[in-house]
Amino acid sequence: MAPPARRARSGYWLLAIPTLAPLLTPLYDRATPMLWGIPFFYWYQMACIVLAIVIISGVHVANQRSRGLGR
Incomplete structure (x- = not known):
């Protein structure tokens, strides 16, 4: 088993995904495919926001648990 400090840092690389996806x-940079009349350009950015929330929350919860601060 890895030391606690190593386990706490292991998921930080996931934070690169929501940083790089909008870049x-x-x-x-296109209008199609459309989702409920919303061009792809806009709903991709909204999906990036949801993806960032999920990944950041997951990394935070995992780190809290590995440090023994979670429930």
């Missing part, structure tokens, strides 16, 4: 502008 890939050529990937989402």
Whole structure:
């Protein structure tokens, strides 16, 4: 088993995903496909926000548990 300090840092690389996803502008610089009439450009950015919330929350909870601060 890894030492507690190592386990706490192991998930931080996941934080790069919500940082890099909105920076890939050529990937989402288009209007199609549309979702409920909303162009892809806008709903991709909203999906990036939801993705960031999920990943940041997951890393936070995992780190709290590894430090023994969680329930």
